[in-house]
Amino acid sequence: MSTRYRSRAGAEFRQVEESDCGAACLGILLAGFGKYLSWPVLSQACGGGRDGISAATLARRGQQFGLTVSAKRVRLSGAEADVATLRGLAAPGVVFVDNRHFAVLERVGRGGKVRLHDPAAGRHTLSIDEFRERFSGLYLGFRPGAGFEPSGAPQRMLPRALRWLGAGLPVVLGAVVAGVVTAGLTVVAALLARSLVTATAGPGATWWLAAVAVGVALAGWAQQRLVSAALLRTSLKRSTELVGHLLRLPGSYFHRRFTGGVAARVQIADTIAQQLTTVVLPVAVSLAAVVGLLTVLAVLAPPAAALLAGSTVLTALVVRFGRRAGIERQSALMVEQSARDGLSLNVLSAIDTVKAEGSGRQAFGRWSAAQRKVLAAQRRAALGEHGIGLAVTALHALGYAACLALTALVAPGEVITVAVLAGVWQLHAGGLVTGLHRIGGLRSSFAAYDDVAGAETDPSDVDEPVAVGPGRVTVRGLRYGYDTNTEPLLVSLDLDVPPGGRMTLVGPSGCGKSTLAKLLAGLVRPWSGVALVDGRRSADLPPSVRPFLVGYVPQRPAFFEGTVRENLELGTALPDDAIAAALDDAQLSEMIELRGGIDAAQVSQQARNFSGGERQRLALARALARNPRVLVLDEATSAVETALAARIDAALRTRGATTVVVAHRLSEVRGDDTVVLLDHGAVRVYGTHDDLLAHSRGYRDIAEVAG
Structure with missing residues (x-):
């Protein structure tokens, strides 16, 4: 089977999000060489996070699929030699444009026309000046290697x-x-x-x-x-x-x-x-x-039937080739609109700076230039569509007129029949051609x-009975990150919290405290190692059972429009005494009663009718209402005043649940509480609060700042 690159119709990979452009480009290239992969398979293979994948990662993933890769830094001088420079590249390849986006360079014409297959906007052609303005200097050439095997088929x-x-x-x-x-x-x-x-x-x-x-x-x-x-x-x-x-x-x-x-x-x-x-x-x-x-x-x-069939085929060809050019014009329009909208967003998001620096006139000038480009692209797209419409209308008219002329060859009584049927034919044939495209x-x-x-x-999404244990939390060799192409955020963590014990996680922002909390709560799976609750992986706990074993309060809890009861139960009926006890411990009972009780008190979308501290206490009550053996609290009382937070802390301690707390404020930490100081995803120090205050300078510095 030939592995020559072809710009195939089935090789249309559209990025789902902006960060998907690298994976989509690889899918376009593989399909062009005859290897078709589904988007889920390709996305999983490339990995990456919200920032997408790097050029180095893109090259490695291409090699894993049997492609050879050549990377080049290309400098365009703005002269006529740029066309020769681009034509000398081993197209097809991936180019980095706009300092943030990957696109496939399919070919460069002798006249300097650059054909891109953009996963955001589809195929379109740029002049050498337009390409030079967008090109960021990096080119990755791809070719099938010795072990490359075409496989699969395009999706119809x-x-x-x-x-x-x-x-x-x-x-x-x-x-x-x-x-x-x-x-x-x-x-x-x-x-x-x-x-x-x-x-x-x-x-x-x-x-x-x-x-x-x-x-x-x-x-x-x-x-x-x-x-x-x-x-x-x-x-x-x-x-x-x-x-x-x-x-x-x-x-x-x-x-x-x-x-x-x-x-x-x-x-x-x-x-x-x-x-x-x-x-x-x-x-x-x-x-x-x-x-x-x-x-x-x-x-x-018969002559009229042959004529109408021929005119329909001709119309289909016109629409096909016209649509191809139309798609390029629409793609170019999308690029210009994206640039304009991005500029608008940047200006509006920094409006205070723009006003302070008196740069409103310059910002408006840049926006006006971008808007002129959008209008020009809209005009080209509209003219192209209008031209296709005129051509199709002309072909229909000519076909119908010729059909009427041929009625002279049929019996006089057949004329009206052929005329009516020809008109209906034109209607359905036009709809068929347009719809297929x-x-x-x-x-x-x-x-x-x-x-x-x-x-x-998630493989844990099955309902099965789980025995309730004493609440022991164990972490062994835990490694995890948000991007499989980069170093992990958490590195080889080993922790133990005995049943009924309490551990406080502290450290600078970005050290992995909240991520560790999510791992303990079973919301994500570690790359390696285990996070165990009573000997069972927390991520393997069935979702229907997990909240009754591990109560988790995130930094930004979600609420829905409804009553307090509905927001606490979330569809699972809970005993009234459990709800009452949870509201008591969260110091919310009196406030909820003033609002009419749990069945009358209303919660607006995202609980906007509650203050920040009240929202946190409502989320805490939701976790406590299920009486879990383990509590994982991520800044659960950061917006609550100190005296009230102390009463909540005392109530939580009387429950006897194993508790892991992510905290910046250390006022609720007692001398014998276990404290873990994280730094760059690893345990820097680990011990009781009193021991660390006595022997760890880093912890003393954090304690002095946190208060």
Whole structure:
């Protein structure tokens, strides 16, 4: 099998988030050489965090898949020699543009036209001046190595779309049948009209024609109702599956992605369902109608049928090549819009600095220049679309006119029949051609869907009974980080907290305290080593059981609009006495009673009707209401005044639960409490509060600052 690079239609990898550009570029190159990987597989192999992957990591991952890599620093001088410089590169390769983004350089023309395959904006062509302005000087050339093996096949959108619609397949088929019936009744109407013109119709032909018209209307109405039903059924099933799958994903999935992007992906199933019912169903109906109409026309007027088929093929070619250029123009528009919007965001986020420095005029000048580029790109895109529309309209008009001219070759009674059928043919053929090309636009939507649906769920997401132990916490050889391509954040930690014991984690910001808390709570899995609760890995505890064994209070707890009870229970019924005891220990009982009690007191979205300290105490009460044997508290009372925090601390100690506290404030730490001072992900000192105050200068410095 040839491994020559080809710019294939199936090699369209769209990045899901901005940090995915490196992995997407590698997917484009591998597919161009004939090796097709799914997005989940590729994303998992490349790793990376919210900052994406580096050029060195991209090169290593390419070598792992059998590619040879050559890296070059390229300096463009701004002269004509730049074209020769770029043409001398071993394309295809990956270029670093805009000082933050990877794109695939597919080829450089003799005239200086640079063709990029951008995972954010698709394929587009730049002039040498436009490329020089964006290029950041780094080039990675890729070639298949001796061990490279092409494999897989490109993903075809039409079969994928049909499989995805399988949830509502009976309704979808019903809608297609209704559309075919509409087209069939149109043929019947044309034949009835012929019989009226040739005076061969019976006495009730006019009524039959009216009945056919009513039938067309009813079939059209039924089709629309079925399309709506298919949209509802498919959207409901797929969105429910997607959200359910999303909630079963491990914490590492969310750590690599921005919250806003993940939240937007929740809606992608509805978006795809809408796209499919407005694209795939009309394509199926138009295909069936075109085949039926072609058959009838071939019988009545073979020359007209051949002419219409030929004009449709010509229209398809025009649309195909026109769409390709249109995609490039739309891609260029997206690039310019992204640059303008990024500039706007930067200016607005630093508006105080802009005003203080009196640089508003300069900022407006840069924005105006970016806006002019956007408007120019919009104009080019609009002119291109208008040109395609004019060409298609002209071809339809010419085909229809030629078809009418050919009716001179048929019997006079057939003229009106051929004319009507030709008009209906043009309508369905145009919809078929346009719809088939629009199906390719589903690729980016399915990429976002697969980023969730293709990710592996947490293996602990099963319901099984777990024995409640005394609450011993053990950490052995723990290593963990947020980016597998970089050094771990936590390095070979070994810790022990006996049942009922208390450990306080302290250290400078970024040393790994909150990350260790998440590992102890079982929210993420370590790279190596173990975090155990009563001898069982905390990450293996079933989610339905975990809160009753390990209570976790994060720095930024989440709340939902509803009552206090609903926010404490989160769908799991809890005894009233357990809730009352939790509110007492969190020092919230009196305040909740003043608001009407747990069933009447309302919590707004994110508990905005509570103060910062009240929100923290509400989150603490939620954890305590399940009476866990282990408590992991990440700055759980940082916004609570000192005297109140001391009362809460005293109440927690009476519960006897094993407690791990992440703290900056040390006023609640007692002399015999175990304290761990973390520094750069490792244990710097480890001992009781009194011992560390006596023997550790670093801990004394922290204690003096924390108070």
